[in-house]
Amino acid sequence: MKRAVRGLIAHEMRAPGSLGRWVAGRRHGVREGDHAAPYTGPQTAMMYGLLFVAVVETVALAVLIPWPLVHGIVLVLDAYTVLMVLALHAGCVTRPHVVGADGSLRIRYGALFDLRIAGATIAAVRVERRYPDGGLIRFDPADDGILDLVVGSQTTVRVELTAPVTFVRPLGRRGRARVIRFHADEPEALVRAFARARGHLPWRGDRTPAPPLP
Known part of the structure; x- marks a missing residue:
């Protein structure tokens, strides 16, 4: 259990780095003379579909929830979900x-x-x-x-x-x-x-x- 928790924490700590490399167009662990082999083709449409659903849900709940505290909590959770989906895809793109x-x-x-x-x-x-x-x-x-x-x-x-x-x-x-x-x-x-x-x-x-x- 502790090992699983450590693995999840380590993954989330790498998320900002993956997003940064994605924006900068850099790849992790690919040296001169190496051959980089992408593998994201079959999942790209699904990832962007998840992002679209998460954004639509965030906007819908922002309109429907009248309580400021609940609205704030839900907004943070939805934003975190969008960030993690983006980070997962960015990690796959930048780590071929x-x-x-x-x-x-x-x-x-x-x-x-x-x-x-x-x-x-x-x-x-x-x-x-x-x-x-x-x-x-x-x-x-x-x-x-x-x-x-x-x-x-x-x-x-x-x-x-x-x-x-x-x-x-x-x-x-x-x-x-x-x-x-x-x-x-x-x-x-x-x-x-x-x-x-x-x-x-x-x-x-x-x-x-x-x-x-x-």
Whole structure:
């Protein structure tokens, strides 16, 4: 419980930084020579829809609630909701997945999930389009250690590892996965970036020719 509370507090403390980077057009953790892979495509419309509903609710309640104290409390709560939705989306935009120039991989979902994988641990990577049910993270230790990081009810990239890696869920629980499936808006470009960074890495794509290795 304490770990979950700490995770939520840490996320909220990162919110202003995410909004600031979004406004400034900067990205977090992307160095020169790295490949940044966005993943917000499937959720952008939903995020802006939530923002629209929150703003409409704020305006409606401002008109309907006659009591100043209640009106003030509701206004603060609604403004906080709008800020958090914006911060969540800003975090996802400014914290893309990263293919390192050294062949490493950083898989993220805003400030809620961050998994770094050393290049030496990666056995294979390929484009694999799946549409799993459920929320952001799906993990069953009995299911061959497969971790799904789902965005918009889909994953598009599969990474197979030589040994399990430890990941931390948004509320602090830990697990160990040997296969990670996640979404990238342009999965073929991400896989090509791996091929360029790690010339000996197997490249497998769905209906996309393998690029020449350097």
